[in-house]
Amino acid sequence: MAQKNSVAFTVNTALDTLSISPFIYGSNAQSDDTSAHVTARRLGGNRLTGYNWETNASNAGSDYLNHSDNYLTSGLTASVQSVPAIVPIQFHQASQMTGAYSLVTLPAAGYVARDENGTVSASETAPSPRWCKVVFQRDPPFPAVPDVMDGFVFVDEEVNYLVQKLGSSSAGGIRGYDCDNEPALWPNTHPRIHPNATTCAEVIARDSALAIAVKSVDPKAEIFGPVSYGFEEYLTNQSAPDWNTYKSYVRWLDAYLANMKRASDASGKRLLDVLDLHWYPEAQGMSTAGQLTRITPNDAPDAGIARARMDAPRTLWDSTYKENSWIAQYYSPVAILPWINAAIKKYNPGTKLSFSEFNYGGDHQISGAIAVADVLGIFGRYGVYMSNYWGTVGNYIGSAYRIYRNYDGQGSTFGNVSVRATTSNIDSTSIYAATRSDDPDHLDVILINKSLSTTFPSDLSIVSNKQFSSAQVFVVDASGMAITTAPAFSSLVGNQLHYQMPALSITHLVLQTTSRSVALTQSKGWSIKSASFTKSGILIHFSGRLVGHANVRLIDLLGNVTLRMSTDAPANENGTLLLPVQTLAPGFYELSVGSQGKTESYKIVSTHDNY
Numbered sequence: 001m002a003q004k005n006s007v008a009f010t011v012n013t014a015l016d017t018l019s020i021s022p023f024i025y026g027s028n029a030q031s032d033d034t035s036a037h038v039t040a041r042r043l044g045g046n047r048l049t050g051y052n053w054e055t056n057a058s059n060a061g062s063d064y065l066n067h068s069d070n071y072l073t074s075g076l077t078a079s080v081q082s083v084p085a086i087v088p089i090q091f092h093q094a095s096q097m098t099g100a101y102s103l104v105t106l107p108a109a110g111y112v113a114r115d116e117n118g119t120v121s122a123s124e125t126a127p128s129p130r131w132c133k134v135v136f137q138r139d140p141p142f143p144a145v146p147d148v149m150d151g152f153v154f155v156d157e158e159v160n161y162l163v164q165k166l167g168s169s170s171a172g173g174i175r176g177y178d179c180d181n182e183p184a185l186w187p188n189t190h191p192r193i194h195p196n197a198t199t200c201a202e203v204i205a206r207d208s209a210l211a212i213a214v215k216s217v218d219p220k221a222e223i224f225g226p227v228s229y230g231f232e233e234y235l236t237n238q239s240a241p242d243w244n245t246y247k248s249y250v251r252w253l254d255a256y257l258a259n260m261k262r263a264s265d266a267s268g269k270r271l272l273d274v275l276d277l278h279w280y281p282e283a284q285g286m287s288t289a290g291q292l293t294r295i296t297p298n299d300a301p302d303a304g305i306a307r308a309r310m311d312a313p314r315t316l317w318d319s320t321y322k323e324n325s326w327i328a329q330y331y332s333p334v335a336i337l338p339w340i341n342a343a344i345k346k347y348n349p350g351t352k353l354s355f356s357e358f359n360y361g362g363d364h365q366i367s368g369a370i371a372v373a374d375v376l377g378i379f380g381r382y383g384v385y386m387s388n389y390w391g392t393v394g395n396y397i398g399s400a401y402r403i404y405r406n407y408d409g410q411g412s413t414f415g416n417v418s419v420r421a422t423t424s425n426i427d428s429t430s431i432y433a434a435t436r437s438d439d440p441d442h443l444d445v446i447l448i449n450k451s452l453s454t455t456f457p458s459d460l461s462i463v464s465n466k467q468f469s470s471a472q473v474f475v476v477d478a479s480g481m482a483i484t485t486a487p488a489f490s491s492l493v494g495n496q497l498h499y500q501m502p503a504l505s506i507t508h509l510v511l512q513t514t515s516r517s518v519a520l521t522q523s524k525g526w527s528i529k530s531a532s533f534t535k536s537g538i539l540i541h542f543s544g545r546l547v548g549h550a551n552v553r554l555i556d557l558l559g560n561v562t563l564r565m566s567t568d569a570p571a572n573e574n575g576t577l578l579l580p581v582q583t584l585a586p587g588f589y590e591l592s593v594g595s596q597g598k599t600e601s602y603k604i605v606s607t608h609d610n611y
Contacts, residue, residue, distance in 0.1 A: 005454060005456055005457065006456070006457045006458065006459060007423060007424055007425045007428075007429050007456045007457070007458040007459070007501070008423070008424040008458070008459050008461070009421070009422070009423050009424075009429075009431050009445075009447065009458055009459065009460045009461070010420075010421070010422050010460075010461050010462075010463065011419060011420065011421045011431075011433040011443070011445060011460070011461070011462045011463065011464075012419065012420040012421075012462075012463040012464075013419045013420075013433075013435055013443065013462070013463065013464040013465075013466070014419075014463070014464070014465070015419065015420040016381075016418065016419060016420040017417055017418065017419055017435075018380075018381070018383055018417070018418045019416060019417055019418075019437075020380040020414075020415070020416045020417065020418050020434060021380075021383070021384065021385045021386065022039045022040075022416065023039050023040040023101050023385060023386040023387075024039075024040075024376060024379040024380055024384055024385075024386060024387045025037070025038060025039045025040070025376065025387075025401060025404060025405050026038060026039060026040030026041065026042065026100075026101070026103075026356075026386055026387055026388040026389070027040075027041055027042070027388055027389050027393045028041070028042050028044060028045070028356075028357065028388050028389065028390050028391070029041040029042065029043065029091065029094070030390075030391060030392055030393075031391075031392040031393050031394050033098070033393045033401075034098060035398065035402065035406060036393045036398050036401035036402055036405055036406065037098075037401070037402075037405035037406045037411060037413065038098070038100060038393060038401070038405075039099075039100055039101065039405075040100055040101040040102075040103060040386050040387075040388060041091070041094070041095045041100045041101070041102055041103070041388070042103040042104075042105075042178070042356050042357075042388040043087070043088055043091045043102070043103070043104045043105055044103070044104075044105040044178055044181055044227075044356060044357070044388075045105075045181060046060070046061050046063050046181060046182075046189050046190070047059075047060065047061075047063075047071065047072060048105035048107070048178075048180075048181055049061065049105075049107060049109050049112075049180055049181050049186070049189070049190050049193065050068070050107070050109075050111070050112050050113045050190060050193055051072065051087065051105075051107065051112055051113070052112040052113050052114065052132055052153055053084060053085045053087075053088070053146075053153065053158045053161070054084055054085075054132075054146040054147075054148045054153060055082075055084075055113075055114075055116075055148055056070065056072060056073045056081060056082070056083075056084075056085075056086055056087055057069070057070065057112075057113040057114065057115060057116045058070075058071060058072050058112075058113050059112070059113040059120065059190070059192070059193070061189045061190040061191070061192070061193070062188060062189050062190070062191060063189070065119045066119055066120045066121075066190075066191070066192045067118055067119050067120075068113040068114075068115055068116055068117060068118065068119075068120055068130065069116045069118065070116045072087045073086060073087060076090075084145070084146055084161060085158060085161055085162060085165070088102075088104045088162060088174065089162070089165055089166065091104065092104070092162075092166055092173070092174050093166075096172070096588075096605060098603070099588040099590075099603045099605060101175050101176065101386070102174045102175060102176070103174075103175070103176040103177070103178060103224060103356060103386070103388070104162075104174050104176070104177055104178070105177070105178040105180060105181055105227075106155055106158070106159075106177050106178065106179065106180065106210060106214070107134045107153070107155070107180055108134070108179050108180035108183070108206045108207065108210050109134070109180055109183070109186050109190060109193050109194045109206075110126065110133070110134055110193060110194055111126035111127070111131035111132065111133055111134060111193045111194075112131065112132050112134060112153050112193075113130070113131065113132075114129065114130055114131050114132045114151070115130060117130075120192045122191075122192070124192065125191070125192045125193075125195055126192060126193050126194075130192075131192075131193070132151055132152060132153045133151060133152050133153070134152075134153050134155065135152050135153070135154050135155070136154070136155045136156065136209040136210055136212070136213040137154065137155070137156045137209070137212070137213045137216065138152075138154040138156060138157055140160075142156075142157050142160045142161070143157075146161070155210055155213045155214065156213040156214065156216055156217050159177070159213070159214050159217045159218055159221070160217045162174055163217060163218055168218050168220065168221075169218050169220050169221040169222070170220045172588075172605065172606075173218070174221070175221065175222060176221065176222040176223070176224055176273075176274070176386075177210075177214055177221060177222070177223055177224065178224045178225070178227050178276060178356060179206070179207040179210050179211070179223065179224065179225035179226060179227060179276075180206075180210075180227060181227050182227055182228065182229035182233070182278065183198050183203050183206075183226055183227070183228075184198050184228065184229060184232075184233040184237050184238035184240070185229050185233075185238070186198050197238075197240065197241050198237065198238070198240060199237075199240050199241055199242045200237050200240045200242050200243060200245065200246050200252065200255060200256075201242055201245075203225075203226050203237065203256065204256065204259045204260065204263065207223075207225040207226060207260065207271070207272070208260065208263040208267075208271055210223070210225075211223040211225075211271035211272065212267055212269075212271065215269055215271070219269070222273040222274055222352075223271060223272055223273050223274070224273070224274040224275075224276035224354055224356065225256075225260070225272055225274075225275070225276055226256055226276070227276045227277075227278065227356065228252075228253070228276075228277050228278060229278050230278060230279065230280060230282075231282070231327050231331075233252065234251060234252060234253050234277065235251050235252060235331075236251075236252055237252040240252070249347075251343070253275070253340065253343055254343050254346075254347055256275075257272070257275065257343055257344060257347035257348040257351065258347040258348065260272040260348060261347060261348040264348075270350070272348060272351055273351065273352060274351065274352040274353065274354045274385055274386065275340070275344060275348075275351050275352070275353050275354065276354045276355075276356050277340075277353075277354070277355050277356075278355065278356065278357040278358065278390075279316075279336075279355050279357070279358045280296050280297075280357070280358070280359055280390075281294075281295060281296055281312045281315065281323070281325070281360060282294065282323075282325035282326060282327050283295050283308050283309070283311070283312040283315065283323040283324060283325045283328075284308060284323075284324045284325055285302070285304040285305035285306070285307060285308025285309065285324070286302075286304035286305070286308075287300065287302045287304060287305055288302045288303075288304070292324065293305055294361075295308050295309040295312060295360060295361045295362070296309075296359050296360055296361035297359065297361050297391075298361045298362070299361060299362060299363055299364055299365065299368075301365055303452055305361075305367075306362065306365060306367035306452070307367075307450070307452060308323070308324065309360055309361055309362050309365075309367045309368065309370075309371050310367050310370045310371050310374070310450040311323065311450070312360060312371060313360070313371055313374040313375050313378055313430075314426070315327070315328070315334050315335075315336060316335075316336050316337050316375065316378050316382075317335055317336075317337050317338065317378055317381075317382065318335060318426070319333035319334075319335040319338070320333070321333075337353075337378070337382040337384075338382075340353060341353065341382065341383070352385035352386075353383070353384050353385055354384065354385050354386040354387065354388075355379070355384065355386075355387040355388070356386065356387070356388045357388060357390040358375065358387055358388070358389060358390065359389065359390045359391055360372060360375065362396065363391060363392065363394075363395045363396060363397050364395050364396060365396060366396055366476075366477060366478040366504045366505075367504070368395075368396045368397055368400075369396035369397065369399045369400040369403075369476060369481075369506060370400070370448055370450055370504065370505075370506060371400075372389070372397055372400035372401070373400040373403055373404070373446065373448060373506045374430050374448055375387075376400065376401075376404055377430065377432035377446055377448075380414075380418050380432065380434070381418050381432060389401075395481060396476075396481050398481070399476045399481045399482075399483060399506075400476075400506065402476075402483055403446070403474065403476055403483060403506050403508050404446070404508075407474045407483055407508045407510075408474065408483075409483075411601065412510075414432075414434055414444045414446065414508070415433075415434030415435050415436040415437075415442065415443070415444040416434065416436060416437055417434055417435045417436070417437055418432070418433070418434050419433050419434060419435055420433075421433035421445065425456075428449065428450050428451045428454070428456070429447070429448060429449055429450065429456065429458075429501070430446075430447075430448040430450070431445065431446065431447055431448070432445070432446040433445045433446070437561070438553055438555060438561060438592060439599065440466070441466070441512055441513040442510065442511070442512060443462065443464070443466075443468060443510075443511040443512075444508065444509070444510060444511075445460065445508070445509040445511065446506065446507070446508055446509075447460075447499070447501055447506070447507040447509065448505070448506050448507075449501040449502065449503060449504065449505045449507075450504070451503050451504070452503060452504060453503050454503055455500055455501060455502055455503055456500070456501040457498065457499075457500055457501075458498070458499050458500070458501050459496065459497075459498055460496065460497040460498075460499060460509075461495065461496050462495040462496070462497075462511070463495070464495060466513050467492075467495060467513060467514060468492050468495055468511040468512065468513055469491060469492055469512065469513060469514040470488065470489055470490055470491065470492065470511070470512050471488060471489040471492065471497060471509045471510060471511045471512070472485070472488050472509070472510040472512075473485060473486035473487065473488055473489070473499075473507060473508075473509060473510075474486075474507070474508040474510070475502065475505055475506070475507050475508075476505065476506050477502050477503075477504055477505035477506070478503070478504040478505075483508075486507075492511070497509070497511075526542050526543065526544035526546045526571075526595070526598075527542065527543045527544060527600055528540060528541070528542060528543075528591075528593060528600045528601075528602045529541040529542060529543050529575070530602070531591050531602045531604050532604055533604060533605070533606040534578075536578060536580065537578050537579050537580040537581045538578070538579040538581050538591065538604070539576060539577075539578050539579075540571075540576065540577045540578075540579070540591070540593065540602075541575055541576050542571050542575045542576070542577065543575065544575070546571040546575075546577060546593075546595055550566065550567050550577075550593055550594065550595035551564075551565075551566055551593070551594040551595070552564070552565050552566070552567065552579060552591070552592070552593055552594075553591075553592040554581075554589045554590070554591055554592075555589060555590040555592060562589070563581060565579070565581075567579065588603070588604075588605050588606075589603070589604050589605070589606065590602070590603055590604075591603075591604050
């Protein structure tokens with residue numbers, strides 16, 4: 001008989017299988033994301049709307065007095081500040097250090113800062129001598145050094161400059177470009193650049209022209225748009241002056257997708273690769289003072305706000321859930337991801353989906369970690385291509401990332417193939433499960449308990465053609481931000497497991513098959529110290545001596561196994577092993593070596609200079 005309050009979890013490894021994009025674990029590069037193993041970094045926000053790549057001047061807009069200055073390079077030496085495009089160049093070089101995808105914002109609102117002379121007055125609203133006009137394309141050949149005196153900034157020239165310095169998107173360079181930032185809000189955030197209400201027609205025209213300009217230089221670069229700020233922009237482009245012209249589509253995003261498809265067909269190339277949105281929930285919870293309070297950017301520990309924060313991810317998918325907000329009041333049921341995915345399928349098939357900014361508040365609260373862990377699981381289940389947390393990926397938010405990306409402190413990660421996982425209590429719990437395409441003997445399960453005080457007994461049943469025999473347990477809860485280990489399950493009978501879920505907790509179960517468990521008890525007398533591409537192949541340095549048979553895989557950023565080989569060659573006396581591989585495309589890879597009952601991974605990068 002099930003215990004009181006017992007929760008039944010079921011995982012079926014054969015159903016609802018879907019590759020999880022590695023890029024959902026992204027950030028906006030506002031912190032050192034190394035320990036969280038962030039996979040995608042975005043250079044964006046209001047500052048980038050008015051950024052002049054030729055001089056590195058930018059404008060703060062209404063965030064700070066419409067001030068033009070050197071804010072984006074203020075931490076660099078004076079000589080470096082004058083290097084064209086040094087902001088995206090250094091940003092991407094930081095991404096390369098961890099093998100992360102770089103998403104860089106390009107200007108589309110019309111003008112960028114021409115000087116660093118402080119506040120721009122209303123009388124100096126563009127066009128005026130305080131601004132350079134943005135032009136999407138110029139006739140090549142491109143000059144080696146941009147002309148800072150001509151009063152224009154060319155988008156294709158900027159992309160060409162970045163390609164020359166960093167490589168193309170398919171050769172280690174910047175892979176994606178955002179079409180500016182939150183266009184419906186330009187009159188509010190940048191009244192000196194774009195004082196008039198943004199129209200639907202201009203967003204379509206500007207994004208199409210920007211995409212054509214980028215792809216004329218770097219055809220494989222991915223274009224993200226329209227970078228909408230939130231729900232009202234999703235629906236009507238913030239009640240755009242010409243919205244009535246597009247109302248036959250019901251929602252603005254429908255119209256945007258359809259018209260970008262039409263522009264793509266006319267140009268002979270896909271112009272929109274990723275539908276890019278921002279999401280800051282409007283959900284409210286009751287504070288201890290008895291006031292309804294929005295969950296973000298609130299960081300208060302109030303129980304009512306915390307509970308609303310943890311419930312809010314359900315608005316992303318659950319048509320039965322109604323949050324306390326104006327969105328749910330007027331538009332319930334919401335279920336954002338199902339209708340957006342349906343719109344993509346109908347109006348612009350093949351377009352990917354991104355949330356390049358999202359935040360649920362509670363950075364210093366376990367409720368914040370639970371909400372973000374829930375969101376990351378939802379994004380994986382619904383096929384989101386990229387997501388980037390807005391804010392510091394630290395404190396409890398860092399815990400939520402690490403439970404997926406570095407749960408053991410050794411870089412181990414949640415699986416990359418989502419499978420069906422259900423709970424009998426969607427009000428207070430969530431579950432996500434994934435297998436690993438490169439290691440079928442593993443199953444990862446994330447269990448979330450949103451209850452403020454209840455420890456739930458739970459019964460996990462796994463339907464699989466494999467027999468899982470043991471499970472490691474990693475937990476983050478209200479006791480602290482560190483991920484701790486709980487007693488492992490040394491045996492599972494009939495692929496079933498009984499687990500006491502602590503209140504306010506995220507648990508990562510790492511289940512292993514019998515064959516895997518036996519292998520792990522064998523010798524572990526080696527580890528990877530470093531690995532790199534050379535002109536002769538892949539050179540691996542080991543601590544300890546590798547002996548016997550070894551299986552080697554190279555996995556690209558999309559999770560594809562691009563190389564699979566076996567070797568019986570031991571490491572030499574210096575602890576090195578050279579693999580004669582010379583046919584790989586440039587890019588970022590994860591090297592996986594399995595031998596003597598253990599597997600280790602190491603991130604490596606190949607550039608066009610290696611071969």
